[in-house]
Amino acid sequence: MTCYRYPAISESEITPKALFDQRRKFLRQGIGLGAAAAFAPGMLFSPTAHAWSEVLSRRLDSDLPSEGMAGGESLTSFEDITTYNNFYELGTGKRDPEIYAHKLVTEPWALSIEGEVEKSGTVALEDVIKRYPLEERIYRLRCVEAWSMVIPWIGFPLAELLKHHGLTSRSKYVVFEAICDPNNLRGQRRSILDWPYQEALRIDEAMHPLTMMAVGLYGEAMPNQNGAPIRLVVPWKYGFKSIKSVVKIKVVEEKPTTSWQETNPEEYGFYANVNPEVDHPRWSQARERRIGEPGRRKTLMFNGYATEVAHLYADLDLQRDY
Ligand SMILES: Nc1nc2c(c(=O)[nH]1)N[C@H]1C(S)=C(S)[C@@H](COP(=O)(O)O)O[C@H]1N2
Numbered sequence: 001m002t003c004y005r006y007p008a009i010s011e012s013e014i015t016p017k018a019l020f021d022q023r024r025k026f027l028r029q030g031i032g033l034g035a036a037a038a039f040a041p042g043m044l045f046s047p048t049a050h051a052w053s054e055v056l057s058r059r060l061d062s063d064l065p066s067e068g069m070a071g072g073e074s075l076t077s078f079e080d081i082t083t084y085n086n087f088y089e090l091g092t093g094k095r096d097p098e099i100y101a102h103k104l105v106t107e108p109w110a111l112s113i114e115g116e117v118e119k120s121g122t123v124a125l126e127d128v129i130k131r132y133p134l135e136e137r138i139y140r141l142r143c144v145e146a147w148s149m150v151i152p153w154i155g156f157p158l159a160e161l162l163k164h165h166g167l168t169s170r171s172k173y174v175v176f177e178a179i180c181d182p183n184n185l186r187g188q189r190r191s192i193l194d195w196p197y198q199e200a201l202r203i204d205e206a207m208h209p210l211t212m213m214a215v216g217l218y219g220e221a222m223p224n225q226n227g228a229p230i231r232l233v234v235p236w237k238y239g240f241k242s243i244k245s246v247v248k249i250k251v252v253e254e255k256p257t258t259s260w261q262e263t264n265p266e267e268y269g270f271y272a273n274v275n276p277e278v279d280h281p282r283w284s285q286a287r288e289r290r291i292g293e294p295g296r297r298k299t300l301m302f303n304g305y306a307t308e309v310a311h312l313y314a315d316l317d318l319q320r321d322y
């Protein structure tokens with residue numbers, strides 16, 4: 001796939017904006033989301049600049065329902081969640097995403113919904129945010145590299161979005177595509193992956209109530225390094241399935257491929273369900289390092305969500321279909 005190269009954005013077009021001044025719950029200091037471009041070239045619509053962040057910040061100021069779904073385990077600190085990241089578009093070092101976070105241009109943002117849906121089209125992010133009630137969900141996140149965190153996400157179920165657009169009888173898989181902007185994203189000037197980053201789910205996984213589209217964490221709009229302005233979160237799968245900075249959602253009939261599968265099919269499967277009994281070819285998956293905690297803890301089957309999701313895989317051989 002070729003990645004469209006945006007014309008370079010000149011400094012004069014970049015409007016710095018302090019986005020978050022007052023926060024309801026987890027108030028801390030020093031978190032700025034950096035520069036936001038007034039307009040990214042190539043957009044097919046022209047919404048008001050900063051439209052989604054204003055809509056979102058109003059929503060975040062109201063009390064959102066919150067559900068703890070990490071067995072009461074303590075939250076990983078905001079500091080760790082936002083400084084130890086995988087976001088290869090911004091570099092492969094764990095601190096690169098935070099260091100280069102300001103390079104991610106998120107205003108304006110649109111989501112295009114395509115393929116096997118009744119109503120396809122491009123929707124401005126502010127309209128997506130207005131459509132669905134937001135909620136907080138505390139989930140474990142387990143990276144395939146054997147580290148993990150507990151993160152209080154804010155978002156809405158992906159199922160709501162898919163239902164809104166209406167699935168056709170040929171809807172079998174959902175493909176997600178992330179931002180492509182090599183002029184600003186240094187990682188995309190190297191062929192680490194076949195950009196843009198692509199992920200996919202089977203339709204029943206996509207419609208599962210645990211699967212969410214997240215627009216924030218810790219009571220705030222999504223920090224750029226965590227995949228602003230909107231990302232997928234699938235808590236029972238390895239972290240690489242939870243694609244960041246999504247621009248396109250396409251419903252398809254044929255099983256699609258994913259970036260990591262393409263790059264290394266021996267090591268990364270389509271399902272990528274967290275499974276302590278299936279080792280990565282280069283390391284064991286039986287244990288994990290919880291960021292901020294000493295030692296290692298046991299990795300749980302389906303990352304602790306077996307009760308909710310094991311039935312989806314009743315017909316699979318989990319040793320083979322990893
Ligand atoms: N677009 C994009 N999404 C991505 C990645 C990436 O490099 N690019 N890395 C994935 C990996 S490997 C993990 S573990 C999680 C990390 O999410 P976090 O940094 O918010 O903890 O994001 C996933 N989503």
Ligand SMILES: [Mo]
Nearest residue numbers: 143144239240
């Ligand atoms: Mo990961």
